[in-house]
Amino acid sequence: MADPRDESKYGSGHEDGLTPLAPLDPNRTDSVDALVRAMGQTAFGGRRLGEAADVLEAMIRDESCFRVMTISGAMTIAKQGLVICEMIDRGWVHAIVSTGALMTHGLSEAAGLLHFKHRPDMKDEDLYSRGYNRVYDTIELEKNLDDVERILEAALSELPNGTTLCSRTICELLGRHLEKHLPGRAILASAVSNGVPMYIPAFTDSELGLDLAIHNQLKASRGVEAFGFDPFLDLNHFADQIRAHETLGIFTIGGGVPRNWAQQIGPYLEILRSRLHKAEPVRRYKYAVRICPEPEHWGGLSGCSYEEGVSWGKFVPRSEGGQQAEVFADATIAWPMIVRAVIERLEASKR
Secondary structure, three states: OOOOOOHHHOOOOHHHOOOOOOOOOHHHOOOHHHHHHHHOOOOHHHHHHHHHHHHHHHHHHOOOEEEEEEEOOOOOOOOOHHHHHHHHHOOOOOEEEEOHHHHHHHHHHHOOOOEEEOOOOOOHHHHHHOOEEEEOOEEEEHHHHHHHHHHHHHHHOOOOOOOEEOHHHHHHHHHHHHHHHOOOOOHHHHHHHOOOOEEOOOOOOOHHHHHHHHHHHHHHHOOOOOOEEOHHHHHHHHHHHHHOOOEEEEEEEOOHHHHHHHHOHHHHHHHHHHHHOOOOOOOOEEEEEEEOOOOHHHOOOOOOOHHHHHHOOOEOOHHHOOEEEEEOOOHHHHHHHHHHHHHHHHHHHHO
């Protein structure tokens, strides 16, 4: 039998189109962008981070691309809110899908309230009695959440009784309230001023959702018609945004409901075509970047890969020009680096 490892057939890498790697020299990385580019020529998580910056840059430079950001996890209580504001204010984002908890903590910050480091020697039962709500290693004061409830009540105060709401309209009302009464950088205010719709598909799974429920209970107790809530208003509004754009990009922090809700829009239009025989366009995300530490084998919506999403008709395959990058890392480490690197690239190209 012939030896399958015939040295005369050994490749050099180049003729098979393989990309050579390069050692990371810290003496030659005098900016965040230089460091991220150098990491992209290494391996493991460093390479993934560099590749993610490349895809985000391509997504932003494609002026025809409608860019969706999805966010889950405790990113605002982790003090990443200004990263979101920066991406909105620079025009990198055209729609946002978020958890309600993330927007609740962001409202707390927008009101000038503080989050605190958790003291590990304090027991959780003692935290409860003190009104200290722990999120990992950080504290949200119960008093802060009381203030958030008052902000929501004020934002809703001028609406006619019985108005049917959705998460997008509530976010818009809150953003306008912040612009008028609590000036300063805030996610909802940036979204409103830039015309960026915000969707919270699991709205009732949040302090904001509970606050609206309590607000409606109080209305009912006074014999006043409560507000309605229709989540399909969000779905159909988002679908209209997607229908209007042939090229789509998605930038995801974490996973969960925000990620899948935004990704399922392609299958939604496909189902309308096949079952209801509607003249719907084919829409899949061409560009995709995700930062999330969860591996695929956990089997949840946070862990499923972009390759898996291709099988559902959610993404353009790489073989057809799709560009995807996934970084398995803590977003509070990787996200600011990627954003800063791309800022530097775009600013350099203007000089």
